[in-house]
Structures are given as structure tokens and as C-alpha cells.
Amino acid sequence: MRRLYHLPLSPFSRKVRIILGEKGLEATLIPEKVWERRPEFLALNPAGEVPVLIDLDGTVVVDSQVIAEYLEEVYPDRRLMGFDPAARAETRRLVAWFDQLFQTEVMAHLLYEKVNKRFMGGGEPDSAKVRAGHQNIHRHMTYVTWLVERRKWLAGEEYGLADLTAAAHLSCLDYINAVPWDAHLPARDWYARVKSRPSFRTILADHIAGMPPPRHYADLDF
Amino acid sequence: MRRLYHLPLSPFSRKVRIILGEKGLEATLIPEKVWERRPEFLALNPAGEVPVLIDLDGTVVVDSQVIAEYLEEVYPDRRLMGFDPAARAETRRLVAWFDQLFQTEVMAHLLYEKVNKRFMGGGEPDSAKVRAGHQNIHRHMTYVTWLVERRKWLAGEEYGLADLTAAAHLSCLDYINAVPWDAHLPARDWYARVKSRPSFRTILADHIAGMPPPRHYADLDF
Structure with a gap:
């Protein structure tokens, strides 16, 4: 069996x-x-981070974007990155935006301070960082809105890796009720579309002991 | 003309x-x-960062790894990432190691504090961060040594994107004389091999006004 x-x-x-x-x-x-x-x-990943995928043939693949590229090459029937080099570049650009910029400006402030520290015994959240994260998220939500007012999905006319990457990040923040949806309605509509896909069901079913999500988290018509 | x-x-x-x-x-x-x-x-790159490539047909490509993937797709004659999905995953894993882990643990401490702050008018280097960078670099040099004692090049038997990515990072630190080469001789031998390739000539010719490199920087037999 494949393992993650x-x-x-x-x-x-x-x-x-x-x-x-x-x-x-x-x-x-x-x-x-x-x-x-x-x-x-x-020994599987000297960098010590998740995700790590072990594929059916035992191939070990490390790092979410490396895994994304690997799965796109080995299982190409359902393509998630676009059909020509320029489209793939646009998809990858937005993936990098969320995995790097959003990660640094928002996730590291909010998720790390509010959740990771707690599990890792790192002490109380740094309130200045939490405040910065709550401020920074608005420019990213504004960018999502800008994109979906011009395109059907973030990278173009097809749903794909850009959408699911952005939604993966936002869903973690939504679990701790840290996404200002009401101030960014077009972004919320886009997220509702991503969220209603069958591939998102397992994400919405996540439940961390002692840390329940807000009621709207798993609601498809939130 | 192509622009970068x-x-x-x-x-x-x-x-x-x-x-x-x-x-x-x-x-x-x-x-x-x-x-x-x-x-x-x-307008070219809303993330506001270099590198940005404008290809001959006007395609704008943003982010070094996105550019690397794009160039590998559009100009495949000289392949730099390997010939099967597992080899490419290993190359990309090491690229991510240097672009993310080495960047965070070493470059952000040393290059940002010593160089970027100066050009951006950000004040004096934070000596605690500089010290942490000088300490952290050893585990990465040890990892390079571990790899090249088992393989001809970082990702396997072929020179490629993993080598040139690691060398791109190290060359910036070498420009400010911040690489402890003498403590990591196998890593130095590997770097000497990368450095002697024609593709590295332009890097070794770099000269920043008011900030000359150490004498060994451009020396192929350093």
C-alpha cells in the first residue's frame, strides 16, 4: 500500500x-x-519534515512540491498542472506564492504560533506575530479575489494544483477560524467551490483531539 | 533577446x-x-522578487525553481534534472533542501545580515544571527560531504540541477568569504569541480562595487 x-x-x-x-x-x-x-x-527524510510519500514500488519522495511533480509524471491521467509549459509555469508560480510567500507572511505567524507551539511545547503565542499574521492575510485574500475575478480558477480556466495548494493552506487557517472570509467574498466563493470537491472530503473530516474546528469548517455552504 | x-x-x-x-x-x-x-x-512579478525570466516569445516566468522546470521543458536537449521520475525527485529534493532549508538556516542569517541589509539600508548585522549562520553551515557542508562520498555528484552519477543549486548558494557565501572550506575538504573538491565548468564563469566574474570578493573566489584551484 502507498503510504504518506x-x-x-x-x-x-x-x-x-x-x-x-x-x-x-x-x-x-x-x-x-x-x-x-x-x-x-x-532516514527517510533527512530534512525531518512531512509530507513524505512512499509509493507502491518503494520510491521515497520528499517535499510537497517534489511529490506533486512526481505524481504528475507517474500518474498523468488526471493532470493538475496545465497542458503547456507557460500554463504549468503559471500554476507553479502560484504554488510557490502560497508555499513560500503566504507560508512566511501568514502561516508561520498564525499556524505556528497558535498550533505548532502548543503541540511542540514551545510556550505561549507571540502576540505581535499573531497580529502581523492577521494583518498580512488580507493582501493574499485580495490577490485571490483579483485572480478569481479574472479567471475561473486561480491559474486559469481549469481547476488544478494552484487552487488545491492555496486551499490546503487556507483550510488549516480555517480550522482555527483565522480566515477573514466576510471581508473577501469572491475568495470565499472560490474556496466553497474547491471545498465541495470530493478530494477535499478527507480534509474536512479532520478532527484534532482537544482542538475542534469552528462549525463552518466542514460546512459546504458556509 | 531573452532577458533575466x-x-x-x-x-x-x-x-x-x-x-x-x-x-x-x-x-x-x-x-x-x-x-x-x-x-x-x-507588474511582471507581484511577489516582487528576482529572478524573473522573459523568454524569446515574451513568456514571463517567475521564481527560480519555476524557471528551472520551464527551461527543462522548453529546452530539453541538455537535461539537468535526471531521466526518470525517481531521479528527478532526488534532484528536486536536494534543490528544495538548498532553496528552503539552507536558505532559512544559513543564507538568511549570513547573506541577509551581511549584504542585503547594507544595500537596503537595514542597519548593522544582527551578531546573534550571523553567529547562528556560521554554526548552521557546518551541518550542510557535512551533508554535502556525505553525499559526494557516496555519489559522483550530489544527486547521483550526473552533474545537474542539485549541484548547480547548491553551488549557487555557496558561491554567494564564498563571495563574502563565509564558507569554512578547510573543515570540509570533500565538499571543497566537489565545489571545485562545479566551479570549473564553463557555466560558472559568469558567476566568478561578478564584482560588486565597494565589496570585492576574497582572492580565492574566482580561483579554480583554490
């Missing part, structure tokens, strides 16, 4: 889970407490 | 310059002071 080492509130793990869902590929999910730095896990 | 917006000491820009050299593709280099946030440049 992951964490429920890791946006990078969620990205891969959604890709697997879109491509119709099954995988056993194995939660990995990366902060424990298990030697057997470090 | 870049900065001489941006490891991500250097990565693309070396790829262009390996593939025999010419480009006009246009320095872009990203911290000035020129509206015309932000």
Missing part, C-alpha cells in the same frame, strides 16, 4: 492528500510527530 | 544564470533593485 507520512494541520501534507484524491490514488496516512525527530523517519 | 531580471548575489538568480549557461541559452542580465519595488517590475 503527514500531519493533519500541515498545509504541505494536505496539499498532497488532495492531489492523491484528485488522481484517485489511495494511501495509508501515517501521522508523524516531526518534532520528535525519530531516527527511522530522519 | 536578477541580482548578482541572489543565489536564486545565480541558479538560473548557471542553468542558462549549461543549456547554451543567451540572456541579457538586468539588475533589479527589488527593495525599490518598481511598479513595472511588480
Whole structure:
């Protein structure tokens, strides 16, 4: 069986889970407490991070975007990155936007401070960072709105890796009720479309003990 | 003519310059002071970062790894990422290692504090960060050594994107004499091999006004 080492509130793990869902590929999910730095896990990924995919033939693939490229090459029937080099470049540009810029400006402030620190025993959230994260998210939501007012999906006319990557990040923040949806209605409409896809069901079913999501989290008509 | 917006000491820009050299593709280099946030440049790349490539047909490609994937698709004659999905995954894993982990643990501490701050008027280097960067670099040099003691090049038997990405980062640090080569001789031997390739000549010829490199920087037998 295919295996995916992951964490429920890791946006990078969620990205891969959604890709697997879109491509119709099954995988056993194995939660990995990366902060424990298990030697057997470090042997799989010396960088010590999730996600790590072990494919049916035993190939070990590390890093969400590396896994995305690998799955697109090995399981191309359902394409998620576009059909020509320029379209793929636009998809990858937006993936990099969320995996790097959004990650640095928003996720590292909000998710890390509010969630990761708690599980890793890192102390109280830094309120200045949390405030910065709440401020920074608006420019990204504005950018999502800008895109979906010009295109059907983030990277163009087809749903794909840009949408599911952005939604993977936002879904983690939505789990802790940190997305200002009401101030960004076109972005909310786009997210509702992503959320209603079957590939998102497993994400919406996530439930972390002692940390329930807000009621709207799994609601398709939120 | 193909154009590349870049900065001489941006490891991500250097990565693309070396790829262009390996593939025999010419480009006009246009320095872009990203911290000035020129509206015309932000229109090309809303993320506001170099490198940005404008290809012959006008296609705008943003982000070093997105450019690397694009060039590998559009100009495949000289392949730099490997010949099967598992080999490409290993190449991309190491690229992500340097572009993300090495960038965060070393480059952000050393290059940002010592160089970027100076050009951007950000004040004096934070000595605690500089110290952390000098400490952190050893584990990465040890990893390079571990790899080249088991393989001819970082990702396997062929020189490729993993090597040139790692060397792009290290070359920026070498320009400010911040690489502890003497403590990592196998890594130095590997770097000497990368450095002696024709694609590296333009990198070794870089000269930033008021900030000359150490004598060994451009020396192939350093």
C-alpha cells in the first residue's frame, strides 16, 4: 500500500492528500510527530519534515512540491498542472506564492504560533506575530479575489494544483477560524467551490483531539 | 533577446544564470533593485522578487525553481534534472533542501545580515544571527560531504540541477568569504569541480562595487 507520512494541520501534507484524491490514488496516512525527530523517519527524510510519500514500488519522495511533480509524471491521467509549459509555469508560480510567500507572511505567524507551539511545547503565542499574521492575510485574500475575478480558477480556466495548494493552506487557517472570509467574498466563493470537491472530503473530516474546528469548517455552504 | 531580471548575489538568480549557461541559452542580465519595488517590475512579478525570466516569445516566468522546470521543458536537449521520475525527485529534493532549508538556516542569517541589509539600508548585522549562520553551515557542508562520498555528484552519477543549486548558494557565501572550506575538504573538491565548468564563469566574474570578493573566489584551484 502507498503510504504518506503527514500531519493533519500541515498545509504541505494536505496539499498532497488532495492531489492523491484528485488522481484517485489511495494511501495509508501515517501521522508523524516531526518534532520528535525519530531516527527511522530522519532516514527517510533527512530534512525531518512531512509530507513524505512512499509509493507502491518503494520510491521515497520528499517535499510537497517534489511529490506533486512526481505524481504528475507517474500518474498523468488526471493532470493538475496545465497542458503547456507557460500554463504549468503559471500554476507553479502560484504554488510557490502560497508555499513560500503566504507560508512566511501568514502561516508561520498564525499556524505556528497558535498550533505548532502548543503541540511542540514551545510556550505561549507571540502576540505581535499573531497580529502581523492577521494583518498580512488580507493582501493574499485580495490577490485571490483579483485572480478569481479574472479567471475561473486561480491559474486559469481549469481547476488544478494552484487552487488545491492555496486551499490546503487556507483550510488549516480555517480550522482555527483565522480566515477573514466576510471581508473577501469572491475568495470565499472560490474556496466553497474547491471545498465541495470530493478530494477535499478527507480534509474536512479532520478532527484534532482537544482542538475542534469552528462549525463552518466542514460546512459546504458556509 | 531573452532577458533575466536578477541580482548578482541572489543565489536564486545565480541558479538560473548557471542553468542558462549549461543549456547554451543567451540572456541579457538586468539588475533589479527589488527593495525599490518598481511598479513595472511588480507588474511582471507581484511577489516582487528576482529572478524573473522573459523568454524569446515574451513568456514571463517567475521564481527560480519555476524557471528551472520551464527551461527543462522548453529546452530539453541538455537535461539537468535526471531521466526518470525517481531521479528527478532526488534532484528536486536536494534543490528544495538548498532553496528552503539552507536558505532559512544559513543564507538568511549570513547573506541577509551581511549584504542585503547594507544595500537596503537595514542597519548593522544582527551578531546573534550571523553567529547562528556560521554554526548552521557546518551541518550542510557535512551533508554535502556525505553525499559526494557516496555519489559522483550530489544527486547521483550526473552533474545537474542539485549541484548547480547548491553551488549557487555557496558561491554567494564564498563571495563574502563565509564558507569554512578547510573543515570540509570533500565538499571543497566537489565545489571545485562545479566551479570549473564553463557555466560558472559568469558567476566568478561578478564584482560588486565597494565589496570585492576574497582572492580565492574566482580561483579554480583554490
